[in-house]
Amino acid sequence: MDGFVVQFVNGLKTTVLLALVSGSLGMALGLLAAAGRLSRWRAVSAGIGFYTTIIRGVPELIIILLIYFGGTVAISAFFGRYVEVNAFLAGVVSLTVVFGAYTAEIFRGAVLSIPAGQIEAARSLGLHPWQTWLLVILPQMLRIALPALANQWISLVKETSLISIVGLTDIMRVAAIGAGSLRAPLTFYLAASALYLALTSLALVIFNLLERRFAVPGR
Amino acid sequence: MLREPAADHGIRAERIQKRLGGNDVLRGVDLTVRPGEILSILGSSGSGKSTLLQCLNLLTVPDRGDIWVHGEKLAIRAISQQGGQARILDHRQVRRVRASMGMVFQSFNLWPHKTALENVTEGPVLVKGIRRNAAADLGRHYLAKVGLSDKADAYPRHLSGGQQQRVAIARALAMEPRVLLFDEPTSALDPELVGEVLRVMAALAGEGRTMVIVTHEMAFAREVSTRAAFMHRGLIEEESPPQEFFSSPVSSRLRGFLASHR
Ligand SMILES: Nc1ncnc2c1ncn2[C@@H]1O[C@H](COP(=O)(O)OP(=O)(O)OP(=O)(O)O)[C@@H](O)[C@H]1O
Ligand SMILES: [Mg+2]
Numbered sequence: 001m002d003g004f005v006v007q008f009v010n011g012l013k014t015t016v017l018l019a020l021v022s023g024s025l026g027m028a029l030g031l032l033a034a035a036g037r038l039s040r041w042r043a044v045s046a047g048i049g050f051y052t053t054i055i056r057g058v059p060e061l062i063i064i065l066l067i068y069f070g071g072t073v074a075i076s077a078f079f080g081r082y083v084e085v086n087a088f089l090a091g092v093v094s095l096t097v098v099f100g101a102y103t104a105e106i107f108r109g110a111v112l113s114i115p116a117g118q119i120e121a122a123r124s125l126g127l128h129p130w131q132t133w134l135l136v137i138l139p140q141m142l143r144i145a146l147p148a149l150a151n152q153w154i155s156l157v158k159e160t161s162l163i164s165i166v167g168l169t170d171i172m173r174v175a176a177i178g179a180g181s182l183r184a185p186l187t188f189y190l191a192a193s194a195l196y197l198a199l200t201s202l203a204l205v206i207f208n209l210l211e212r213r214f215a216v217p218g219r
Numbered sequence: 220m221l222r223e224p225a226a227d228h229g230i231r232a233e234r235i236q237k238r239l240g241g242n243d244v245l246r247g248v249d250l251t252v253r254p255g256e257i258l259s260i261l262g263s264s265g266s267g268k269s270t271l272l273q274c275l276n277l278l279t280v281p282d283r284g285d286i287w288v289h290g291e292k293l294a295i296r297a298i299s300q301q302g303g304q305a306r307i308l309d310h311r312q313v314r315r316v317r318a319s320m321g322m323v324f325q326s327f328n329l330w331p332h333k334t335a336l337e338n339v340t341e342g343p344v345l346v347k348g349i350r351r352n353a354a355a356d357l358g359r360h361y362l363a364k365v366g367l368s369d370k371a372d373a374y375p376r377h378l379s380g381g382q383q384q385r386v387a388i389a390r391a392l393a394m395e396p397r398v399l400l401f402d403e404p405t406s407a408l409d410p411e412l413v414g415e416v417l418r419v420m421a422a423l424a425g426e427g428r429t430m431v432i433v434t435h436e437m438a439f440a441r442e443v444s445t446r447a448a449f450m451h452r453g454l455i456e457e458e459s460p461p462q463e464f465f466s467s468p469v470s471s472r473l474r475g476f477l478a479s480h481r
Contacts, residue, residue, distance in 0.1 A: 117328035120278055121387075125342035125394060126318030135341055139332055 004178045004188075011174035012195055014088070018160045018170065019199070022092045023153060026099025033100055034107035035133075048104065055101035060094070061162050067094040068166040091163035095156060102152050103145075110144040111137055143214045150207035154200045161196070171195050228254040228289055229429065230398060235274055235284035237267075237453075244270045245281065246453035252398065257430045259440035259461075262450030263476060268433040271450070272402050275431070276320045277313050280305045288316045289397060318346050321391025325403040327383040329375040335362060335386045336371040339393045346394070354393075361389040365419050381412030385419055392423075399423065401432040437480050441465045449473045 037048045055063065071085040071093070114137060122132040164173035175192035179185035230252040237245040244267045252258050260268050273279035275286065282298040282305045293316065294309035307313050329338050339358035343349040349357065362371055365385035375383055384404055391399060401420065405413040417439050424430060424443045434440055440447055440461065447464040449457045449472075457470045468474045 115326075115328070117324055117326050118330055121322075121324065121328035121330070121390075123278060124276060124317055124320075124322040125390070126314040126316075126346045127342070128314065128345075131345050135345065136330055143332075 004174065004182075007169075007174045007178075008171065008191065008195065011169055011171040014168065015157070015160050015170040015172075015195075016199065018088065018091050018095065018163065018168070019153075019157050022095035022099060022160075023156050025092065025096040026156070027103050027149075029096060029100030030103025030107055033104035034111060037104060037108050038111060052101040052104050055098055056105070060098055060159055061165070063098060064090065064094040064162055064166065067097070087163060087166045087168035090166055091160065091168055095159060095163070098159070099152065099156055102155075103149065106145050106148045106152065107141060109148075110141040113144055114140050139214075143211075146207060146211050146214065150204060150211075153203050153207070157199050157203060158196060228397075229256070230275055230289075230431075231287040232271075232275060233285045235271065235281045235286070237270055237274065237279065237281050239270065244453055245274070247284070248450075248453070248455055250275075250448070250455065252429060252431055254397075254429050255427050256446060257424050257428075257432065257444045259444040259447045260431065260433045260450060261435070261437075261440065261447060261476070266450040267453045268450050269402050272322075272400050272431065272433055275400060276317045276322060277307055278317075278322075280307055289319065291316070314346070318342075318394055319396050320398045320400055321394055321396035322400045323384070323387050323391055323402065323404045325406050327375075327380070327387045327407070329383055329386055329390075331375050334372050334374055335367060335378065335389075338375070338386055339390045342390060342394050357393055358389070361392045362386070364392065365389045366415070379412060380408045381415045384408065384416045388416075388419055388423075398429045398431065401430065401434070403433050403435065405434070405436060435480065437465070437477070449476065 033048050033052065036044045037052070039045055068085055068087070068090040071090055072083065075083045075085060118136050119132055122136050127135065160170060161172035164170050164176065167173075171192050175188040178188040182188070230250070232248065232250040235245050235248040235250070236243070248267075248271055250271065260271070262268050270279055274281045274284075275288070277286075277293060277295065280295055284297075286293045286295070291312070294307070294312055296306050296308050298305040329335075330341075333341065336355065336358045339361055340351070340354040343354045343357055344351060359368065359371060362368055365388050367382060367385055367389065370378060370382060370386070375386070378386065384407075388404075404420070405416050408416065413436070417436065420430075420432070421439070421443055432440070432444070441464075442461075444461050446458065447461050448455050449464070449468075449470070451472055457464070457468060457473045464473075465477065468477060
């Protein structure tokens with residue numbers, strides 16, 4: 001059992017790293033996608049609409065498997081010999097793609113809820129579009145999006161457990177291995193639950209602090 | 220032809236057309252605003268006043284027509300036969316021109332996450348590159364001018380409608396524009412707050428500023444304008460100095476409009 005404590009710690013590190021990396025990349029992707037979805041170029045907007053619709057309509061597990069096996073096929077073809085995709089990398093890519101699709105819709109909704117007149121006012125002063133984004137849209141958008149983002153981050157933490165299916169040694173996989181080898185499934189899965197619960201609770205606390213930090217003063 | 224219809228100053232718009240959502244909102248409007256002039260634009264709801272005003276600083280790009288601002292022709296491409304949208308060709312020019320035309324909106328359009336002072340100073344800082352310290356002095360100066368020295372640190376939600384609109388006027392003034400455009404600046408205000416905004420505008424008019432004011436405030440338009448125009452269905456139907464405009468209107472529609480707004 002003692003050996004498993006060390007393994008759980010390593011699994012925890014992997015889970016946290018995976019969530020942080022794919023969450024950050026996913027939010028950046030979501031921001032870009034939201035901007036593209038709102039752009040005047042119809043082809044860009046339609047293409048991104050297609051992306052978010054498809055990704056949100058397919059189970060995450062399938063996306064992970066497609067990216068893992070598809071990636072393996074593609075890279076093997078490229079090098080002319082069998083190369084297996086790194087599970088962590090496959091996890092980052094698939095969770096980023098998924099997180100980007102969901103946050104894109106959140107950001108898009110948040111941007112649309114900013115009264116158009118505020119943007120008009122910025123334009124009337126001669127601001128460049130990116131100045132308008134930084135001054136008017138971004139700060140308000142983030143504030144509006146925070147509650148939905150909190151939910152999305154919590155889902156992300158839990159979804160990282162799916163990556164264990166392609167062999168990533170995260171919390172979930174450590175639990176599965178331990179459950180099998182020591183014949184104590186309840187103990188190991190309860191331990192894993194406690195770890196995930198701790199992570200999601202931490203995420204909630206952080207988002208509560210952020211919401212307080214970004215609240216419009218004096219509201 | 221080398222004809223330059225624009226004077227060196229002011230605004231000149233020729234044959235402005237705009238179609239929106241299947242309506243011909245502007246149907247070939249000609250408009251001139253000379254320096255120092257205070258032009259009031261009146262007309263019933265839906266006649267195209269806001270759209271015309273927004274065309275002047277290209278917040279709305281006209282489908283057809285030419286616009287000169289301070290002697291400079293705005294580079295826009297007209298709508299094409301194939302249905303290509305009208306569009307701005309020189310964004311840099313348009314930003315420069317917008318910065319020289321302050322605009323005040325019916326619904327104030329302040330940024331709620333910025334204080335009154337920040338609302339006023341962001342434009343000078345971001346567009347004109349003025350340093351924050353200098354911009355803060357400038358901002359305080361213009362807040363004082365609209366009677367809001369004590370509200371610099373207040374957020375919009377803590378201000379009354381009249382105060383918010385005065386901050387919006389200060390925001391426009393802080394850019395030190397050559398023309399001020401007002402789109403029904405008092406229409407969203409409770410009646411008891413209209414006066415404070417009109418007083419600020421009258422003071423600005425007294426400084427010899429160039430102003431274009433879309434308004435339903437007849438008494439104010441009559442007193443303050445140097446010229447008044449009446450819009451009807453996307454055209455300027457009548458245009459004259461205020462005495463004639465209000466006392467002896469020619470068109471029967473303007474007579475009817477004035478009678479119903481007494
Ligand atoms: N984006 C748009 N899409 C479709 N129709 C529009 C759009 N903007 C304006 N219109 C229509 O164009 C017409 C003129 O609008 P505009 O706002 O210029 O009128 P207005 O004279 O300012 O009226 P009001 O006194 O109500 O402000 C109206 O019939 C309006 O419904
Ligand atoms: Mg209007």
